[in-house]
Structures are given as C-alpha cells and as structure tokens.
Amino acid sequence: MTESTPALLQIEGLKLWYKVYKNRAKVLDGVDLSVAPGQKVGLVGEAGCGKTTTVKSVLGLLPRGGCEIPAGRILYEGEDILGLTEKELTRIRNSQIAMIHQEPAAALNPVFTVGEQMMDVVRYSAQGRGYGKKERREIVLGAIRDVLIPDPERIFHFYPNQLSGGMKQRICIAMAVMTERRLLIADEPGTALDVTIQSQIHAMLEEMVAQRGMALVMITHSLGVAREMTDVINIMYAGTIVESAVSAEVFAHPLHPYTQGLMEAVPRLRGGGIQAGIYGSLPDYLAPPPGCRFAPRCPRAGDRCRAEKPALADLSGHRVACFHVGTDGSAKCQ
C-alpha cells in the first residue's frame, strides 16, 4: 500500500538516545512510520513508549545537545530532515507541518489575546508573509468561525484563561489548520478534556483535516480513539513499532502479543469483566532488553526473542514485529 503512493513523511529505522548522567536512555529503537498525503495515521502506545519523542524529532523540537540520533532517517517529501539546518527546518515547520499539543492551556501564551497569537501564526507562516494586517485578521476570524466558535469577533479579544479547556483546544486546532499545511500532528488532543468535549473535538478535527486534505498523525494512548479517527494504526511499544496495519485489520486480527494484551485490557461496553492486562511494566531505557523489547512481559517469549530483535515483517500489508507470527498472518505457538 505504501509502495503505490509516495510518502509525505517517512521515518526509517529511527533511533534516538537521550543523554543522562554517564549514560544514554535508548528511547527510540528503530521506529518505522510512513504517512501518505491525506492519510490519517494513528500512533498508539502507552505513556513513555516514545510517541511524543518520535514526533518531536520530526519537528526538530528536541534539545540539540540533550539527545543523539545514532541511526535512521526522517524523510519529508524525500528530504532527510535530520540533515537540515535550523533555518531550513524552520521553513518546513512554517509551511508544511502543524502540531496540536495535549495541554491546550500550555500551548497558548497567557499574556496575549487569542487574536494576537493567531495573527502571529499567520504572519510567520510561509504563506502569510505577503498579507497585510487586515487580511491576516480576516483569516484569523474565519479560522475561529471554522472551529464552530460563535462570535469570533469577541473571542478574538479574549485571553486564553477566559476560555474553557475545550474552547482552548478548538483555538489550537484553528491555529494549526488556518494556514496551508500538509501534515498535522495531533498529540493526544482530547486526553485532557471530558469525554463529551473530547468527542466534539475529535469530530471537528476529522472534519478540518478532511476539508483541507491534510495528512494527520494522531498520537493517542486509546485504541478506541485511534479506531475512530485513523486509517492506519501503528502500535508502539518501548520505542519500536510492533504492529502496523489498516485500522479495521488491526482490530479484527491483532497479531502482536502486546497489541492483543492491550486490547484485552480495555474495558468493553458489552461487559465480560476486566482481563488480566499485561504483566510487568515498560523496560528501563538505560538498560533495555537486548532482543525484543517486549520479551520480558510477553507470555510467548522464547530464547530467540530474548536474544534477537524481530524486524517489522510485512504480511500482505499487515506488518508485525514478532518471531511468533508466521508469514501467512496466523499466530503460531498459541
């Protein structure tokens, strides 16, 4: 599927280590991720699995001296982002990629009004440079109207603390999509909000992305959210992608033991009790397991899993990194 359309964003074998006292926290261990133009891609995993680190490395938001990238490439439209200077990176950030953060309160500056901040975003975007103040204002008002906030003229003069959490997140979305961008990275945009507000935000986000033909990378810890929002799901565990396939396929035939454990742990509306979940916790990144990073928690782990890292194998579109999954797509060793 990825062969047919050239990828907008392609991450290949990305490794990333944080520098800590006399050591390296080996957080990312060969991340592979591909986003086609207009595609909605989910990046699902639990806290600390490296989701945010992955997208921050795409945007070049990681502290330059604080981490090192020993291997891997991040290709944006075929160009390796890792080789770019700060200036070239800024050009891509200003014209190509937008991001929405988990905490809308932290993403908005409390001392400027909503309007002022949004005007600045237009002003420093690649496309906004030519616009005058009046045109910029029109763009901003239109964007606020687009995210279904009534009375944009009034909101324009509000300070962020005068808005509720849901409203703030709407403004963040408006900011992200009001200038032309091709890729939107949403980092748990609804997690900090109540479930009814979260569903409003998600519905709106979906609509915005569809209208503008943007590609979406949706980071979430919730399989349910990923199922509702995305075409392709990547399951991430301890800095590696363990499974990647079309959403429906992942939910119908989860292959990786981690994905299976995760799905069992989610409480279902139909009832049936709470399953055992997954034994243990994330590995210590300072001394990660040498083989499959999930091996210490895996019910099926064998000697090979503990010694050797499984590659992400392609089983007719459904990719999974596990020695126990056969080439026909069936899970062995049950």
Add this chain to the structure above:
Amino acid sequence: MSIAQINSNAADPILQIRSLKQYFPLGKKGGQRLFVKAVDDVSLDIGRGEILGLVGESGSGKSTLAYSVVGLYRPSAGQILFEGEKIGARRPLPLRKDIQIVFQDPGSSLNPRQTIGEILELPLKVHFPALKSGERQKRVRELLQMVELPAAYAWKTPGAIGSGEKQMAAIARALAPGPKFIILDEPTSALDVSIQAKIINMLLRLRREHNLTYLFITHDLSLMRNIATRVIILYLGRVAEIAGTEDFFRRPTHPYTQMLLSSIPVLGAEDEALKPARILSQGEIPSPVNLPTGCSFHQRCHAVLDRCPGDDPSLRQIGAEHWVRCHRQ
C-alpha cells in the same frame, strides 16, 4: 423526593447520604451572595459489599461528594450516616479507620520525602499504637504483599517507582487501618490501560478477601459496565440517573447519560451497537455558580421539551432500582 424512595435497594446500607448540599461561598455580587453549588441535594444509599460507580465530568461534583463523605468538608446541609450513625467532619479515630480514600494522582498522594515503608507505617502507628516496631514492619510487608508489591519496596521512595506502583502503595495505605468502606477517586484514570487492568483486578480481589464496599468515582462508563453493581450519573452536583448496572446499560434514559455513552470511543462493532446513535454534545458543562434555570441540562440536551427551561424535573422512578431526573416519559 422522599428518603424512603432511595432506600429501595439496600437492605443493609453501610453509608447513607441524605439531601447532602455542599456549597462554597464565592463572595458577593450585586448584593447577592454567590455560591458554587458543588453538590446540590444528593441522597443515596450504598449497600454493604457494593461497588457503586459514581460517574460524571469535571465540575459534576463527584470529587466534592467523596471529600464530604471522608470528612474533608463540613456539609452545608444534609446528613451522612455510616452504619446508621450520623457522622460529621470531625471524627473520632475508629470512624477514620472505617472510611478510607484513594486519590486520583498517585504522584501527589505519596510524600516524595518518605519511603513507602514510612508511608505505610503512619496509619499503623496512629490506629494500632500498641504494635511494636517489629510487628509493624511485618504488617508493612503483609500490606505490600496484599497489593502485589515486593517487600523491598518498603525501602524505596515514591520517586523511584512507577506511577502504577505508586497507586498500589496508596491502596496499601488505605488498607492499613483495616477499613470497611473505601472511596476510590479515579484511581486509574492517570494510568495506562494495562496497569489499570491489573489494579482493577487487584481491587476486586481485595474486596472479596476483606468484605469491602467501594464508592468508585470515575468518568469511564465502560469500566463501570464491567465492575460496578450500580451506576450513578452526576451532573452539576445533582443525580441525573441512577440504576443497577445491567438496567443502566440496557436502557440508558437520561439524555445526558445517552450523550456520555455515545461519546465513548470503543474497540469494535459489537460495542458500537450498544451505544446510542452518535449524539454530538452541544456546548460545555455550565459553571456551577450560574446554574441554568429549570433543568440544568436543558441547554445541552438533544431532546429538550418546552417545559424544560422553566421547570426543574425531580427524580422519577422508572424501574426497580432505576431513577432518572428528566421530564421525558
């Protein structure tokens, strides 16, 4: 509503809440005293051995209700009875022993400057002053074992363990005095699902082993579907709907309940079929200072009637244990 109505289910109520009001003064505006009506006239009974799921969004008053029960607030009006006896905010030690609470954020509920052992020893020192140091140490090891933590964790500080493990330690602290009733204030909402599963299963086992009653505060209806005996929906400090779990999910009646259910992201078609058709919520939860007139939900309601803005509905019984605050028949 009369007290007798709400009594219907519990033959042996361990905790009874009677017309509880918890208002917080906000100062004056235009000669009128303003209050945050965090809990506004809530009555309910909790039977011994129940897991009562208290569900609501932020601002619904669910945590305030819990804090009133443990005695952090003095109720503005109404009563709380524990095993038939009225309890206030100032409590003798035996009562403190019986009612325990586990907070949402395990990061803040354990003192970062103490070891897990010291944290677990405090309730033992307070409630069992006769215990000698060696016996206390032994009891600490037993408590850690009860929550499936290794004994060596007694020497660790909260900063050195994971957040799931912190929450287990917090549960161990709640168990230390030997309580009958535990309030769980969103104990797993800050944790990953795989850890949540582990903790929930542990809580269910502890309840069996120690005959505990839980008031489980949460925003997660799917979780309640699987563990609660009854579910209460709280909206702006008032009970919107209350029912036995089976009945609650078979016929969710209050429009707010339906909206909550339809907002849950689920994993498969089977669960999807159990949700009401997608109801996109209108607006956001209003401020509990300026409550809307009439039904407090009418501005967001997808099935609003003409009478709703003017006429505040009262709780109405629609099943054996099923009550709903809504005009719609």
Add this chain to the structure above:
Amino acid sequence: MGTPEKNPVGETAPAGDGRERRTDTLKKAWYRFSRNKLSVVGLAVVTLVVLLALLAPVVSPHPQHASAYTDFANSCAPPSAEFPLGADNMGRDILTRVIFSLRGALYMAVIVLAISVPVGSFLGIMAGYMKNSWVDYLIMRVTDVFLSVPALLLALAVASLLEPNLTNAMIAVTIMWWPWYARLVYGMASSCRNEYYVISAELIGAGRLHIIFREILPNCLAPVFTKMALDVGWVILIGATLSYVGLGEQPPTPSLGQMVADGARYMPEAWWMTIFPSLAIVVVILGFNFLGDGIGDMLARGENRHD
C-alpha cells in the same frame, strides 16, 4: 520528556538496595551541581575563604598585625614582597587584616543564619500550615511589617540604638533576616499543605506535629538550603556595611567594612587600603552566590526526578 533531565525513563524501578542507591544519589547530585562550572568555582572560593578564616594565625604573613599594632615606618606602604597587598596607615599588613576579618564576617553569617533560619522557618511553617487562621494572620502581618521596612535601614536603626559591637550588629541583622525565611517557608508550606499526601495524613488521623514536621517540613527545605548559601554572602555584605559606618566590629579587630571606610580617607594615593578589602567582599559574595546557585540546581533537579 524533551529535556535530558526529564526523559521518559518510565515505569521501571532501578535495581539495587538502599545503600547502592545512596552513593548513586550522591554522584548524581554532584553531576547536577558541577554541570555549571561557576558552581564549582563558588565551592572552591567558599572552601578557600573558610580555610583562610580557620587557619588565619597560621597562614597570614603578619599575625600580630591583626590587632592594635603600629609600625609608622611602614605607614601606607604600597604592595611589596613584605606586604603583598600593601599596608594601612598604621603600617599593618592589609592581607593579614583581610584574612582575619574573614573570621568575624563568617562568624556573623553563621550566627545570624543559625538563629534566623530556624526561627523564620518555624514561624513560616506554622503560618502556612494554619493558613487563614489567626495564627497565620498574626505571624504573616508581623513578617510583612518587618519586610516593609528597608532591611538595611532597620539594621542601622537597631544597631545604632544599641552599643556598637559585633554582638549587637548580629542582633540587628538577625532581626531583619528571619522574615525572609518566614515568607519563603510560608509559601512552600501553604501550597504543600494542599498536597494529597498531607490530606491523607490528616484523614488517617495523624497528629499535628507529625504533619508539620514529618510531612510538610522536609518538602520545604530545598529552597531554604539554597537561600542559606546565597545569604551567607549577603549577611557578610550587610555586616561590612554596618562596620563601614562604625556600627559593627570595633577597632582594633579588623573588619572588611571598616577597612574600606578607613582606606577611603587615603584615596586615591593609598588605593590598596580600599581596593583590596573591597575586592575581598566582592569575591566572597560572588563565591557564596555561585555556590547557592549550584545547590539550587542540585536540589531542584532532585525534586523533579519523580516526574
């Protein structure tokens, strides 16, 4: 995540028993402290100053010059091999007198902080714990009154009311110093008292003493230690100021402020009489400030480790 200190090292607990972890903690603390090289410079300066003060009779070139000694033959002698920093109008070695004056300065700093830190912290934690009670209002309003009077003015007023000597100068400085600690600890304690671990202890039924001293106090100490290190420098400065106007240590015992004051009359010809004691003040204060910053870095990071 994002910064190296806060990377997602995650759920897993580090292995090893308590003792191993303790040495490890010390090593990490030193790593955090020493990442800023100025902190190390500060530590070196402070160590040197303390050693000089302790060993003054041994290390100074003319120990007898530290008291009422006169040698008019060398009056206002410029820096030379015999008098590395020159001599004053009485012919006494400036270097010797600077080294000896460090004793009084440090002595004053230690005594002032040894009194004002516990007193201020105790009042602050009481007020913070009993926030919005009459205890809070009483303590904090008194604190505010002290803080609203310019500190130096207050010290000058107190010192001039009393007989001018080192003890009274210390009393004066102590009186103006404790409110800062009361304020600092009050802020920490009043936010800390709303943390769930304090609420938990209250709900368990723990006594007030336990809550104040075991639950709240240990969480307020990090900024107190930082401020103490910074304050040694400032107390020395205030002490020098008092002795500059003659309200501190009395002659013939040397003090930095008084040496600066005496030397001013011989400016600019005998510049060494003023410049070198002034430089000593600057170096000592900078040293303690750098050290304080380093301690701050060390403790602050330690606090954040659990996120």
